[in-house]
Amino acid sequence: MIYNFDEIIDRRATNSFNYEGWRSHLFPLEEDxxxxxxxxxxxxxxxxxxxFSSPPPVLDAVxxxxxxxxxxxxxxxxxDYLNVLKRWFEKWYQWQIDTDELVTAPGIVExxxxxxPLLTTEEESLLICTPSYAPFYRAGIKNDRRVIFSPLRVTDGYYEMDFADMKAKIENPENKVRVFIFCHPHNPTGRVWKREELEQLGNICIENNVWLISDExxxxxxRARERHIPMATxxxxxxxxxxxxxxxxxxxLAGNMLSHIMIRDVETRQLWKKKFNDYHSPLSVVGTQAAYEHGAEWxxxxxxYLDLNLQFLKSYLNEHLPLAKYRIPEATYLAWVDLSPYLSKRGNEPRWTTYFAKEAGVLIEGGEVFVADGEDYIRINVACPKATLEEGLRRMADVLNR
Known part of the structure; x- marks a missing residue:
């Protein structure tokens, strides 16, 4: 079956975070x-x-x-639900998951x-790489834990972990690092970490008895020819x-609110089950199972389609905003674009988010929301029909080239 990713879908009046909730998120201090x-x-x-429409086999199952x-x-x-999960991870990632390790949650952020708080005391801290998906930081702060940053190194748009910095911060007794939260593949930069990088990270955690939470x-x-290697393997x-x-x-299926958390340590898993025993929407359960069982072709x-959109973005920037710095991400549908050469265009406006909303009618997230080390960047979601992407880019280029 050929699926139509060019379809423009009207999301109004659906209580969508994207359509109805954007003001409260993008402008929390200036909703007016x-x-x-x-x-x-x-x-x-x-x-x-x-x-895009969620996969038709999922909608049929619902x-x-x-x-x-x-x-x-x-x-x-x-x-059958567990067997579907087993087959998916075995087929695509050669990972034979142990479903005895599985607990569920209403989302990975939750x-x-x-x-x-299960893994740390109040005196202990967690480590993240920056720029970072903001909930990693908030998971520490909202639990009154200190969060320590290890900035990623970037060369011509290619990001790498700074293992020397990570090791030094973990081994510093004053930091009391107990947990490392790892984004794999990485959001917002789109890196797919290679085996040698994963092994080096793993060795640092093992040597220091640090918990490793891998958000995958x-x-x-x-992207075509890229390969994801589960950290558990x-x-x-x-x-x-x-x-x-x-x-x-x-x-x-972001609204499904059903995530799979693999906790290898028996004691920690039992503690989770003692504290949390979530019910789920029956539609989430059948939707998730149908996605993994019948969604591979979609x-x-x-x-x-995403490959083409990301390549289109690169070509468009090269032609219309040649000073922008952008490298096609190895994974995700999120483009991480350095607009620092155009900062003077922003004038007195402190954030790209506000600038593009006011001047172009385009809603994007500025790099400042990714904790640290991304202040001059924007993150563009290209998981949209090409016509939508093209119109958004046209508007952004027009205001920057005025």
Whole structure:
């Protein structure tokens, strides 16, 4: 079946975070900000969900579940669900998951908020690489834990971990680093970490008895010829590793709020189960199972479409904003673009987000929301029809070239 990723879908009146909730997120301190565009006129390329239909096999499964007529309390009891997960990770990543390690959570962010107080005391801290997905930082701060940064090194748009810096900060007794939260593949830079990098990181954690939480939610969204290696397969014998996965990003099911958390350590897993016993939406359960069981063809076509959109973005920037610095990401549908050569165009406006909303009617996230080391960047979500992407880029180039 050929899927149509050029379809423009009207998301109004759906209580969508992207469409109805953007003001409270992008402008939390200025919700009354006056902008010269109506809601319908904005091009939205900010939050990380897609402007594409969720996979038809998933929608069919949800409709079939609705025909059962009762939406009662639901958890995962059917072994078929677990077998579908096993087949997916074995087929695509040669990872034989142990479903005895599996617990579920209403989203990976919520899982992080729960894990930090399970794994640390108030005197201990966690380490993240920056720029960073902001909830990694908030998972520490909201639990009254110190968060220590290890900046990634960047050369011509290519990001690498600074292992010497990470090792020094972990081994510094004053830091009391207990947990490293690892984004794999990385958001916002789009890096797919290579085996030698994973091994080096793993050795640092093992040598210092540090918990490693690997967020692998973007693992299915790879460029052609890229390969994701689950961290759990790199460290098969290390007990202090936790892997976080979900169908949410891969299959545009962000609202499903059902994530899979693999906790290898038995004591920690038992403590989780003692504290948390989530029910799930029955539609989330069948939707997730259908995605992993019947969504592979849709996902392959999606990745091919994203490849083209990311290449189109590069070509467009080369022609219309040649000073912008951008490297096609190895994974994700998120483009990380350095606009520092155009800072003078922003004038007195402190944020790219506000500038593009006011001047171009385009909603993007500025690099300042990614904790540190991204202040001159913007993150563009290209998981949208090409026509939408082209119009958004046209508007942004027009205002920067005025």
């Amino acid at each position: 900000l006056q902008l010269p565009y109506s809601d319908e006129e904005f091009i939205r390329m900010w939050v990380a969900d897609m402007e 409709r079939a579940r609705l025909d059962k007529k009762i939406l009662g309390y639901t958890q995962v009891y059917d072994k 899982a992080l908020y729960r894990l930090i 939610v973007h693992c299915d969204l790879l 790199v460290l098969p014998d290390y007990n202090r590793i936790i892997t976080c996965t979900a169908a949410s990003k891969s299959f545009n 996902l392959q076509q999606l990745n091919a």
